[in-house]
Amino acid sequence: MNEVLAGLYTGFGVALAPMNLLYVIVGCFSGTLIGALPGIGPINGVAILLPIAYSLGLPPESALILLAGIYYGAEYGGRISSILLNVPGDAGAVFTTLDGNPMAKNGEAGRALSLSAVASFVGGTFAVILMSLFGPMLASVAIHFNPSDYVALMVFAFTCLASLVGKNPVKTLLAALMGLMIASIGIDANTGVARFTFGVPDILAGIDFLVIVIGLFGMGELITLVEHQITGKLKVLPVGKSFVSLKDLAVVKWVVFRCSMLGFFIGVLPGTGASVASAVAYGTEKRIAGKSGENFGKGDIRGLAAPEAANNASAGGAMVPMLTLGIPGSGTTAILLGALLLFNITPGPLMFQQRPEIAWGLIASMYIGNLALLVINLPLVGFFARLLTIPQKYLTPLIAVLAFIGVYSVVSNPFDLYMIIGLGLFGWLLKKMGFSLAPVILGVVLGNLFEDNLRRALSISGGDWKVLVESSSSIIIYVLTVLILFVPPLYGRIKKSRMEKKTAE
Amino acid sequence: MADRIFGCIALAIALGYGFIAFTIIEAPFQYDPLGPETWPQILSVFACLCCLYIIVLPDGTRLKVLGSTLMRIAILLILLSAYAYLFEPIGFILSTTLFCLVLSRILGATALQAVVFGVASGTFGYLLCAVILDLNLPEGFILKLLRGLS
Numbered sequence: 001m002n003e004v005l006a007g008l009y010t011g012f013g014v015a016l017a018p019m020n021l022l023y024v025i026v027g028c029f030s031g032t033l034i035g036a037l038p039g040i041g042p043i044n045g046v047a048i049l050l051p052i053a054y055s056l057g058l059p060p061e062s063a064l065i066l067l068a069g070i071y072y073g074a075e076y077g078g079r080i081s082s083i084l085l086n087v088p089g090d091a092g093a094v095f096t097t098l099d100g101n102p103m104a105k106n107g108e109a110g111r112a113l114s115l116s117a118v119a120s121f122v123g124g125t126f127a128v129i130l131m132s133l134f135g136p137m138l139a140s141v142a143i144h145f146n147p148s149d150y151v152a153l154m155v156f157a158f159t160c161l162a163s164l165v166g167k168n169p170v171k172t173l174l175a176a177l178m179g180l181m182i183a184s185i186g187i188d189a190n191t192g193v194a195r196f197t198f199g200v201p202d203i204l205a206g207i208d209f210l211v212i213v214i215g216l217f218g219m220g221e222l223i224t225l226v227e228h229q230i231t232g233k234l235k236v237l238p239v240g241k242s243f244v245s246l247k248d249l250a251v252v253k254w255v256v257f258r259c260s261m262l263g264f265f266i267g268v269l270p271g272t273g274a275s276v277a278s279a280v281a282y283g284t285e286k287r288i289a290g291k292s293g294e295n296f297g298k299g300d301i302r303g304l305a306a307p308e309a310a311n312n313a314s315a316g317g318a319m320v321p322m323l324t325l326g327i328p329g330s331g332t333t334a335i336l337l338g339a340l341l342l343f344n345i346t347p348g349p350l351m352f353q354q355r356p357e358i359a360w361g362l363i364a365s366m367y368i369g370n371l372a373l374l375v376i377n378l379p380l381v382g383f384f385a386r387l388l389t390i391p392q393k394y395l396t397p398l399i400a401v402l403a404f405i406g407v408y409s410v411v412s413n414p415f416d417l418y419m420i421i422g423l424g425l426f427g428w429l430l431k432k433m434g435f436s437l438a439p440v441i442l443g444v445v446l447g448n449l450f451e452d453n454l455r456r457a458l459s460i461s462g463g464d465w466k467v468l469v470e471s472s473s474s475i476i477i478y479v480l481t482v483l484i485l486f487v488p489p490l491y492g493r494i495k496k497s498r499m500e501k502k503t504a505e
Numbered sequence: 506m507a508d509r510i511f512g513c514i515a516l517a518i519a520l521g522y523g524f525i526a527f528t529i530i531e532a533p534f535q536y537d538p539l540g541p542e543t544w545p546q547i548l549s550v551f552a553c554l555c556c557l558y559i560i561v562l563p564d565g566t567r568l569k570v571l572g573s574t575l576m577r578i579a580i581l582l583i584l585l586s587a588y589a590y591l592f593e594p595i596g597f598i599l600s601t602t603l604f605c606l607v608l609s610r611i612l613g614a615t616a617l618q619a620v621v622f623g624v625a626s627g628t629f630g631y632l633l634c635a636v637i638l639d640l641n642l643p644e645g646f647i648l649k650l651l652r653g654l655s
Contacts, residue, residue, distance in 0.1 A: 056640070167564070170555050188532075188541035193541045391613075393609045394609055397609055400585060401601055401626060405640065421586060433507065
């Protein structure tokens with residue numbers, strides 16, 4: 001406990017430095033701005049702004065604080081287009097549209113937006129508090145992990161991903177494998193052998209992480225925007241003057257509390273982020289509401305508060321494995337992890353000891369960021385809503401320009417400009433084929449870590465593969481892996497047969 | 506059907522990847538039990554299994570793209586490539602102006618709107634990113650000439 005307090009003291013010392021405080025606010029603001037653009041989800045927003053934040057030449061802790069602000073801001077901004085346009089920016093926001101958009105249609109857009117801002121704030125703050133309590137604890141356990149335990153953790157992460165994300169587990173797994181394969185391109189650090197470079201000098205050092213992120217998430221999204229351009233006309237609903245009341249808050253307070261808890265723990269599971277958390281939260285609350293839950297989907301405030309609280313709590317929860325184990329809990333945190341690596345900081349259990357100013361500074365900045373977002377969002381929501389009226393004909397070129405600026409300012413190699421166009425096409429095709437892109441980026445980020453730990457584990461054992469299942473912690477992790485693999489489908493089957501029984505009666 | 510085609514293409518890539526991993530990659534000398542080839546070998550085996558599963562048991566995803574949409578995407582890709590091609594030689598301001606002008610015109614802006622928008626994004630983008638934020642952007646020959654004259 002003392003350790004936590006001391007850490008927070010250091011962290012707030014870093015985060016409250018005037019310049020860093022400014023970066024938190026700038027990050028939150030620009031994050032909300034880009035998250036609120038129609039069709040741009042949080043992950044795309046972070047992807048587009050990451051290289052620009054990187055090439056500003058800030059010290060690592062400031063740059064990370066800026067990025068975390070963008071991350072949180074984009075999550076906040078995403079709900080504006082969900083509620084007013086009925087266009088979810090990403091899979092996690094789908095459940096926000098279910099009750100948020102009907103409320104806006106009833107002329108209660110202001111109430112819906114302010115309520116979801118409060119729910120997000122509570123969920124986010126809740127997650128940061130839990131994170132400051134559990135993060136160091138998990139780190140002190142993980143510090144004893146050996147390479148084979150890390151291999152087990154990776155297997156666990158990818159199993160979680162396959163079993164919980166997306167409709168088709170095999171497709172999710174294949175997407176992750178593609179990411180791992182992309183990561184294997186370039187010179188092998190241990191032996192100096194070039195792999196899969198085909199003699200192209202531009203990829204000898206591997207495909208730059210930023211290029212992959214911008215290509216898949218920035219350019220891919222751009223193509224999607226152009227694809228949908230004429231197919232549907234979007235209508236922005238007015239914000240109006242309605243506002244959240246104390247009575248509303250009293251109604252949803254337990255909903256928010258439960259969903260924050262739920263969201264945090266789902267977020268902690270590696271690989272599963274906001275999409276799973278908001279879906280589970282919405283379903284659970286609907287069941288708990290029982291008879292009065294019939295209004296869910298028609299503009300029930302509980303149906304709006306539940307996924308929003310869970311969404312933001314899971315965004316915080318996903319940071320826990322990222323900071324303490326170096327294994328991101330979601331696609332967006334995978335991008336943040338890549339950003340840490342760009343600054344030569346390897347997240348993991350040692351980070352809390354070796355670079356406390358970064359680990360705790362980041363945590364403290366999240367406390368401030370959440371508060372800043374609430375303050376920015378309540379009065380300025382009308383301004384952000386106006387962004388939705390930016391016509392596509394201007395928005396689309398601007399996204400391309402932002403992506404080009406981002407890539408060029410970091411890498412300064414025209415070859416990478418073609419690369420992002422190609423990767424964008426690839427990402428768009430994958431999405432059309434029903435793959436999700438988050439596993440790809442997780443694969444890219446974890447690829448080298450996975451391989452290095454496997455090789456190290458086998459070096460220690462002198463080539464004996466049994467080493468992978470020898471330590472007690474790795475066995476525990478494999479047991480958990482098996483549980484994750486089999487419990488959700490079984491649970492689904494039991495629920496289905498119960499439903500059938502009910503209808504038979 | 507689209508699933509199966511995609512599965513076949515992915516399988517071909519995975520096989521090619523595996524072929525390279527199993528035959529070509531080799532370290533001249535190494536001290537560790539696992540060389541640079543083992544990891545790609547493991548990946549290729551798993552990837553091939555996944556592709557086979559998708560080919561045998563497709564989940565029926567259809568690729569629904571209209572011809573006109575495809576046309577628009579093709580135009581976008583050509584424009585992006587042209588933008589990438591011109592980005593360094595003619596500089597950020599000019600290439601961005603041209604790109605924004607043409608793309609917004611195609612997406613339905615009037616000629617005047619497109620010109621104003623293009624010029625504005627080129628100049629303001631450069632001012633904001635290169636001058637205020639000090640990012641590295643290609644200045645192009647016009648600015649170079651101006652700098653040479655002054």
